[in-house]
Amino acid sequence: MPRLAIWNRVPDGSTLKLAIDPATGNFDVSARMLRDDGKTATFTQQQIVAGQGKIDLVSPRIYTVTYIVRFPGAQNATVTLQGIVTKPGGGIFGDPFSETITGKGGRVEEAALLAVTRKTP
Secondary structure (H helix, E strand, C coil), rough: CEEEEEEEEEEECCEEEEEEEECCCEEEEECCCCECCEEEEEHHHHHHHCCCCCEEEECEEEEEEEEEEEECCCCCEEEEEEEECCCCCCCCCEEEEEEEECCCEEEEEEEEEEEEECCCC
């Protein structure tokens, strides 16, 4: 099953917040943002946990965020990946993304978030 969230016609000035809810075990999470004009940003697990995984969404642009989760340990580990788009006025835009992933033994999993901002009049 694909781990994918898409937000279309996102208002200019919105924010995409990345978050993780670590439940158990040994894992490493990172995220990479690629904007359609070539701008990139990378977020470490420490940055995401500290609330620094925020992307200001300007229009008209397309943002792709890829979460990469590595499970190096021999025992199962579980992590919940989250993505929330907040409108400039503070309300939630669309449905928040939340996906719980479990793995072990070197398994690598990915999830993708896509935000397309609407053109301002």
